Amino acid sequence: MSELYFFDYFVSPNQRVYWLYILSSLLIATIYLYFHPKEKKINLSRKLWLHPSATLDYRYFAISFFIKIWLVMPIIFGANEVAIVTQRFLSDTFGFITLRGVSYTQIMLLFTLTLFIVSDFTRYWLHRFMHTIPFLWKFHKVHHSAKVLTPITFYRVHPLENILFGFRFSLSIGIVTGVFIYLFGGLLSLMDVLGVNIIIFVFNLLGSNLRHSHIKLKYFKWIENIFISPFQHQIHHSTEFYNYNFGGTLALWDLWFKTLKHSNDVGTMQLGLGAKNHFKTVVDLLLLRRSNA
Amino acid sequence: MKTLLILITLHLLLYAQNVGESLYENVLLKNIVEANQNLHKLEKTLNKDDFTNMMMSWKKVQTLYLAADLDEDYIDTPRYIDTFHEGKENLYRQLDRILLSNDALEIELFKNSTKSINALEYLMFKSGEQTHRQKEMVVYILKHIAQHLQSIENFYKTSQKLFSQESQKMNAFVMNALIESSYKLKEWRVGDPAGLSRKYRNKPDARRSEYPVSKLSYSAIEAILLTHQAVIGKQEFVNFSNVVRSAGADKELKNVREHIKNALKSLYKAPAYDFESQEIKELYKELTALHNAYYISLIGVLKITSKILDADGD
Numbered sequence: 001m002s003e004l005y006f007f008d009y010f011v012s013p014n015q016r017v018y019w020l021y022i023l024s025s026l027l028i029a030t031i032y033l034y035f036h037p038k039e040k041k042i043n044l045s046r047k048l049w050l051h052p053s054a055t056l057d058y059r060y061f062a063i064s065f066f067i068k069i070w071l072v073m074p075i076i077f078g079a080n081e082v083a084i085v086t087q088r089f090l091s092d093t094f095g096f097i098t099l100r101g102v103s104y105t106q107i108m109l110l111f112t113l114t115l116f117i118v119s120d121f122t123r124y125w126l127h128r129f130m131h132t133i134p135f136l137w138k139f140h141k142v143h144h145s146a147k148v149l150t151p152i153t154f155y156r157v158h159p160l161e162n163i164l165f166g167f168r169f170s171l172s173i174g175i176v177t178g179v180f181i182y183l184f185g186g187l188l189s190l191m192d193v194l195g196v197n198i199i200i201f202v203f204n205l206l207g208s209n210l211r212h213s214h215i216k217l218k219y220f221k222w223i224e225n226i227f228i229s230p231f232q233h234q235i236h237h238s239t240e241f242y243n244y245n246f247g248g249t250l251a252l253w254d255l256w257f258k259t260l261k262h263s264n265d266v267g268t269m270q271l272g273l274g275a276k277n278h279f280k281t282v283v284d285l286l287l288l289r290r291s292n293a
Numbered sequence: 294m295k296t297l298l299i300l301i302t303l304h305l306l307l308y309a310q311n312v313g314e315s316l317y318e319n320v321l322l323k324n325i326v327e328a329n330q331n332l333h334k335l336e337k338t339l340n341k342d343d344f345t346n347m348m349m350s351w352k353k354v355q356t357l358y359l360a361a362d363l364d365e366d367y368i369d370t371p372r373y374i375d376t377f378h379e380g381k382e383n384l385y386r387q388l389d390r391i392l393l394s395n396d397a398l399e400i401e402l403f404k405n406s407t408k409s410i411n412a413l414e415y416l417m418f419k420s421g422e423q424t425h426r427q428k429e430m431v432v433y434i435l436k437h438i439a440q441h442l443q444s445i446e447n448f449y450k451t452s453q454k455l456f457s458q459e460s461q462k463m464n465a466f467v468m469n470a471l472i473e474s475s476y477k478l479k480e481w482r483v484g485d486p487a488g489l490s491r492k493y494r495n496k497p498d499a500r501r502s503e504y505p506v507s508k509l510s511y512s513a514i515e516a517i518l519l520t521h522q523a524v525i526g527k528q529e530f531v532n533f534s535n536v537v538r539s540a541g542a543d544k545e546l547k548n549v550r551e552h553i554k555n556a557l558k559s560l561y562k563a564p565a566y567d568f569e570s571q572e573i574k575e576l577y578k579e580l581t582a583l584h585n586a587y588y589i590s591l592i593g594v595l596k597i598t599s600k601i602l603d604a605d606g607d
Contacts, residue, residue: 080592087588092491096476098469100361100368104462177592186468186591189461195596 006065013194013201016154016208025151025209032215043214053147053278060282061155064162067286072159076166082174083181090182099183107184112191115176116199116249122172124253126164127246136164142285144242147272149234151209158285203249212237218263225255231263238269313463315531316357317449317456320523324353325446332442336435339428344417345509351375351410351442352516356474357524360448362466363455367448373441376409377503378481385415385506392416392426398433408437411504418507464536468594471521471533472587478517479580482510487568489577499568508566514576515560521553521583542593549590552583 009015010022033040042048102110130140139158146153157165180188193201210217210230219229228247236245244261247254254260272278279285328350335343355375360367372379384406391401402408413434416427456463481503484490488497502510525533527550537546556579563572 083592084585084589088585091476095491096473096480098473100365104465181588181591185472186465186595188591188595189465190595 006062009065013196016204017151018204021204021209022151024205025207025213028207028217029210029213029215032217036216039214039216048148048214049150051148052280053145053272054150054152056279056282056285057146057150057152057156060285061152063282064155064157064159067159068162072162072166075163077170079170079174079177082170083177086175086178087182090179097183102184102187104187104189107180107187108189108191111176111180111184111188112197112199114180115173115190116197118172118176119169120248120250121253122168123165123248124246124250124257126168127248128257128259130161130164131243131246136161138288141273141290142279142288144237145273145278145285145290146212146237147278149212149214149237149271151212153212154209156285158288200249216263221262221264224251224262225260227251228254229263232261234271235261235263235266235269237271238266239272239274240269241266242273311457311460312531312533312536313456313458313460316467316524316533317453319528319530319532320353320357320520321359321456322446322449324350324357324520325442325449328354329439329442329446332435332439336432336439339417339431341417341507344414344507345512348410348414348504348509349512349516351438352513353520353523354442354445356517356520357467357470358445359463359466359470360445360452362469363452364448367445370441370445373405373408374410374438376406376411378477380406382406384412385419388412388415388430391430392424398430402430402433402437408434410438413438414504414509415506464533464594467524467533467536468587468591471524472584472591474517474521475580475584475587478514479577479584482514482517483568483573483577483580486510487573487577489574497569499566502566502568511560511563511566515557518553518557518560522557526550526553537590537594540594540596542590545586545590545593548586549583552579552586555579556583 009017010019012018013020029043033043048054130136139160142158143153143156143161146156177188191198196204207215207217207230211228211233213230214234215230216234217230218224218232219227223229224232227249228245228251232245232247232251235241241261244259245251245254246259251260278291279289280291283289284291328347331343331347331350335347351374355371358371360370376384387404387407391398391407394401406412413431416431416434480490480492485493486497486499486502488495493501499505503513504510522528523532525537525546527534534546534550537543537549556576559572559576559579563576564570567573
């Protein structure tokens with residue numbers, strides 16, 4: 001894993017709360033609220049942004065940075081190492097090959113798309129396992145315990161979940177990269193914007209931060225079969241439908257594995273885990289110490 | 294102060310030159326021109342030492358052969374010149390048969406393998422006195438090789454512009470050439486005769502070496518390693534190491550250079566044509582490490598894994 005500085009969260013395009021993604025989300029939210037003036041009140045209220053759940057998110061966000069640096073990152077092996085091991089395994093098993101006839105641009109397109117699909121697919125399954133395996137759900141509850149959603153809620157994740165997602169990242173990205181390096185060697189390149197996979201960059205620019213917000217941005221039903229809309233993710237954070245919409249960017253996995261819930265299928269909903277499950281302090285979050293309220 | 298200014302100016306001048314342009318000038322073109330010159334000399338003298346020079350300069354051309362990447366018409370050209378590790382035919386038996394035949398060489402030497410540098414080696418170094426027919430065959434083969442070497446030189450000369458354009462693509466071609474060459478060097482040229490490769494583990498046989506008749510295989514290995522050194526080693530001209538270093542992969546570059554240096558050391562220490570010696574085992578180890586180091590450098594240069602958004606959860 002590469003080094004991380006706290007400031008990187010806002011200045012690195014690799015982070016969800018990169019200033020440009022926040023700015024684009026703000027712009028989309030402004031347009032949305034212009035057409036839905038009734039929702040202005042809640043979205044601009046101090047009640048939302050200074051809600052105990054939101055302030056806990058902010059505090060946890062700051063502290064979790066140090067947890068990541070000292071606890072999570074040293075444990076996780078890097079995607080580079082996985083890529084090397086994969087390439088060596090293929091080379092030792094099948095021998096060296098030189099693939100000709102595939103252009104540089106074709107390889108770039110194929111690699112960019114494969115990385116995105118594999119990464120999104122593995123995210124879907126790990127996320128689903130976090131819900132369906134009781135032991136993992138204990139930890140994932142930390143994320144779902146948020147009673148209000150702000151972009152910072154994205155970072156309300158227990159360190160164990162960080163570790164699991166870190167391994168998922170290293171394994172999926174490392175294996176794909178290793179296979180491509182084995183097949184194409186130096187011809188490998190990624191279509192990127194500011195160093196980020198172009199597909200992920202566009203997804204973030206199109207308001208990924210609204211997933212953890214109260215902007216009920218919905219897509220047409222047919223689009224929601226392909227891409228998860230911000231509101232579909234908010235549905236996932238509801239007390240009733242938290243076992244739906246596990247998808248990161250693509251909704252296709254939810255559609256194919258029967259966990260999809262369209263925006264129009266849900267009316268009013270309550271966020272969080274209900275009265276019996278919430279955390280008051282950062283220590284409570286880390287120690288999974290729930291309070292009744 | 295003056296020295297510092299000179300150094301800065303030199304540094305800027307050095308970097309002003311594109312890596313592709315510099316490799317073109319100092320490695321690709323230099324090697325192919327040298328190969329053609331050595332071949333013409335050999336055509337005149339038919340001397341064994343001149344064969345060594347020609348063969349070594351050809352190995353240098355083959356190591357960093359980029360014509361195939363730039364124009365698919367040139368994919369097969371190296372195979373017309375060199376058939377090492379190509380096909381399963383018994384080349385020497387065929388050549389012996391042709392030597393005894395009275396048919397015209399145009400008919401007898403119709404196959405590329407019989408007009409290759411490997412055939413040339415056999416005819417020039419095989420034991421016994423050289424016959425008239427043998428000399429005729431040598432001259433005929435040299436003409437054939439000259440024709441292809443000249444076509445490579447012509448291609449490089451007419452494609453100079455390509456080397457300064459699309460530097461990213463060019464870097465990828467160079468990296469792949471180094472990786473491919475390091476693999477063939479360790480597995481085919483050292484591992485197979487030494488019985489260290491996957492295919493021939495514990496079954497050493499020097500006859501599997503690249504030039505078993507002339508016993509010039511060490512020279513071929515040396516020429517290849519020297520080309521790697523020219524491409525990525527410490528040189529007075531801008532080379533591929535600048536690409537690796539500018540990507541922040543200094544440690545990886547150091548490793549690559551170290552393995553090339555150590556491989557050359559082991560090769561120079563190796564007893565004459567003894568593929569079972571400890572030095573050759575060391576050489577194989579270094580070449581394996583070199584091949585792996587190229588991949589590690591590649592991953593370092595590509596920085597692919599850092600270009601992916603690592604989302605925390607959702």
